[in-house]
Amino acid sequence: MTLANYIGDLLYRYECVIVPNFGGFVTNEISAKVNHFTHSFYAPSKQLTFNAHLQNNDGLLVNYVASVKSVSYSKALELIEQEVASWKTSIANEEFELENIGSFHLNTEGKYIFEPTNSVNYLTSSFGLSSYVSPAVKRIEYKEKVTQLETVAPILPSEENKRKTPAFIKYAAAAAIVFTLGSVGWNQYQKAEYNTLVAEAEQQQQKVEKTIQEATFVIENPLPAITLNVTKETYNYHIIAGAFREPVNAEKKLNVLLKKGYNAKILGVNKWNLTQVSYESFNSRNEAVNSLNTIKKSESKDAWLLVKEY
Incomplete structure (x- = not known):
């Protein structure tokens, strides 16, 4: 008997699953998040916590085990108690791990410390959505250097100088040509860089959409219908x-x-x-x-x- 599997099955359906005489596993839904340092995107999920004070049997887990194993309620409760006793022995000696749920160990005060697993997302609406790393956007700063040319006009230009093209006009024309070519080259570089980033983003998005479209929600142990025959206890x-x-x-x-x-x-x-x-x-x-x-x-x-x- 693997009680951890039954607990995992129920965590897909319920916000709290109590293991009698051990504690309760409580889930809280959290929204999607982004890690700006690793450029990672995470889908919405259920955050799993453990409360050692929730030990009273509410019948949910026991009835589910009884239904799956086709045994009586009392027999299912006995099986659970035996496995819980084994858990406690293991935790007392070393770190103990529940498959697809998390690990336990004792602190210096003898209390349970629970570390949930990150490999399973119990939020069914996020099935097929895995974490995704996006390439960082590169921002390039272009600094334009402008060379100022000082020209001094001659006071008495000679006939020969009149026939020659003034030097500052040559420099200005050359500078204009260089600047124009540089601008065209820079614009082409920017366009090519932008197209590359867009293509990468579209390719990654297509991979995610393909994964979602091809995903098939299959549970190895289909959950049978649960019929709870628990007598309601009244209090005064x-x-x-x-x-x-x-x-x-x-x-x-x-x-x-x-x-x-x-x-x-x-x-x-x-x-x-x-x-x-x-x-x-x-x-x-x-x-x-x-x-x-x-x-x-x-x-x-x-x-x-x-x-x-x-």
């Missing part, structure tokens, strides 16, 4: 983080709390038509009160306890 005590008029603001608050490691969730709309978001929920009042006191000290003094079944 909820520590409220906030209530929001706009649902999008409630979603933003939820994501912030999840990244901090809380088992946060959106409870729904109250009688004032505000969407409530909780830090955590409990069935025990004592546990809820203890957690509320901790949150008031470390997070927000405005946190409060809601007693209602959700």
Whole structure:
């Protein structure tokens, strides 16, 4: 069993995949970017992070493993627990790598340090788009040197001098010819350099478009339909983080709390038509009160306890 493959499959579909008793892999979509030093262009992608506080089983990974391997839910959970135990043993002894996901090692405090892989882009809309290096544009400065000619006209020109072409006219004519030829040559050079750069850019663009057109999205392990038969557990005590008029603001608050490691969730709309978001929920009042006191000290003094079944 390669649990890393199943996690990778789910990361294409979901923003968060939790491995029970280990941690959660969270993705954040980032836009395309340019490295001005290496002249590299990078397609939009999903940035992968790891949160060791997300350990509670949400059923997603277990149900997927059970479906793919055609085993029961409890058997799939047992297989996952066995592999997680093997991971922890490996990490304790040396650096451990999950294929196509990233590597783990322990710091001096015994906490997991995660380095995501750069070889896989889990954003399906960017499939077929790889990084691209563009030749740097060369900017050539042309400095024109102008030679000023001083001429002194003779006070009393002789008959012989009258018949001769004045020297300054010869110099001026020669300078004009040289300048004209130089200008024509420079313009031709600029045109040739410009055409070369345009041709290179068009050639690279055609390669990218050809790659996209010829790409075929193939997954070695097609994802079967997932049927989640998980009994919804209700709670009576909820520590409220906030209530929001706009649902999008409630979603933003939820994501912030999840990244901090809380088992946060959106409870729904109250009688004032505000969407409530909780830090955590409990069935025990004592546990809820203890957690509320901790949150008031470390997070927000405005946190409060809601007693209602959700």
